[in-house]
Amino acid sequence: MTTNKIELRTVNVTRYITPLREGGSLPALAEANDDFKYVLKFRGAGHGVKALIAELLGGEIARTLGLKIPELVFANLDKAFGQSEGDEEIQDLLKGSQGLNLALHFLSGALTFDPVVTQVDEKLASKIVWLDAYTTNIDRTVKNTNMLIWHKELWLIDHGATFYFHHSWDNWEKAAVSSFPYIKDHVLLPQASLIEEINDEMIALLHDEKLKEITNLIPAEWMEWEGTDMKPDEIREVYYQFLVKRRNSSNNFVKQIQDARKTLI
Known part of the structure; x- marks a missing residue:
């Protein structure tokens, strides 16, 4: 059976812009080195990497079924990222999320x-x-x-x-x-x-x-x-x-x- 192979891009997060809502997961609007904005989901938040796995599997299954979801990308967070962040809770979140995270392309104006x-x-x-x-x-x-x-x-x-x-x-x-x-x-x-x-x-x-x-x-x-x-x-x-x-x-x-x-x- 011939199908289009799923390939996720990997980006490096360059700028934390703002948290998107209150709560345990604290997703954020961020910018990456491809100059696009993303909704960033952190491995150091809430249910951790299991939530990222769920996001990845659920999203790509939805896409396979022909439903529309924003592009998913792997998002690298460097060790030095967020050191200048003033909010202690966010700084802890960023420190706990160093490495590979998951992000969704931000649908501006949605x-x-x-x-x-x-x-x-x-x-x-x-x-x-x-x-x-x-x-x-x-x-x-x-x-x-x-x-x-x-x-x-x-x-x-x-x-x-x-x-x-x-x-x-x-x-x-x-x-x-x-x-x-x-x-x-x-x-x-x-x-x-x-x-x-x-x-x-x-x-x-x-x-x-x-x-x-x-x-x-x-x-x-x-x-x-x-x-x-x-x-x-x-x-x-x-x-x-x-x-x-x-x-x-x-x-x-x-x-x-x-x-x-x-x-x-």
């Missing part, structure tokens, strides 16, 4: 998606709901849509809350076949009426070769975890097997989506 203002067509809504059930994304709700309108098109952002099974790493096999009840809170659930119709299309796009390619993107230095004797290749293989098993069990979460939609009627 507006936060408002479900009251913008109507999403049924097929697009169904694809996004399917994606989030597949990746176990708990963070695409009315309170926090994690979607933007840019150039009159819908763009997906912030996939750091996907694959939450990896925070405990226990019984990933069970998590892979779960029905994902949190889908009941999805902001696009009311419009997702074509879930069953698009299921085969989504499965076909996520063939084994593509899933292996996506999981191979995870840098080895993001898989040096405390509390585990697993090697990076072994951790990467678990992610791959999780994605394969969940794809093969998609009927479980498709039925959950359909049942959740019935409660809305």
Whole structure:
């Protein structure tokens, strides 16, 4: 099967501009040596490298399914970066994030998606709901849509809350076949009426070769975890097997989506 190979660029962060919101993750607007601005996600924040892995996998799976997400790049933070930062919390964050981080191309002028203002067509809504059930994304709700309108098109952002099974790493096999009840809170659930119709299309796009390619993107230095004797290749293989098993069990979460939609009627 011929597919376009996924390749992520690597940039060097040259300027920290401003934090984008309060909270544990403290993403920031930053500039890199290619003169573009990025939303920078730090390895030293919140859930650390696991959030970066989730962002990487969730984002590239979304792109594979034909959904729009900003370009993802690996972002290097030099040891000297941020030494002049006056805010102690931010300085600690920068010091704890030296090395390889992840960044999303900044969509200048984009507006936060408002479900009251913008109507999403049924097929697009169904694809996004399917994606989030597949990746176990708990963070695409009315309170926090994690979607933007840019150039009159819908763009997906912030996939750091996907694959939450990896925070405990226990019984990933069970998590892979779960029905994902949190889908009941999805902001696009009311419009997702074509879930069953698009299921085969989504499965076909996520063939084994593509899933292996996506999981191979995870840098080895993001898989040096405390509390585990697993090697990076072994951790990467678990992610791959999780994605394969969940794809093969998609009927479980498709039925959950359909049942959740019935409660809305």
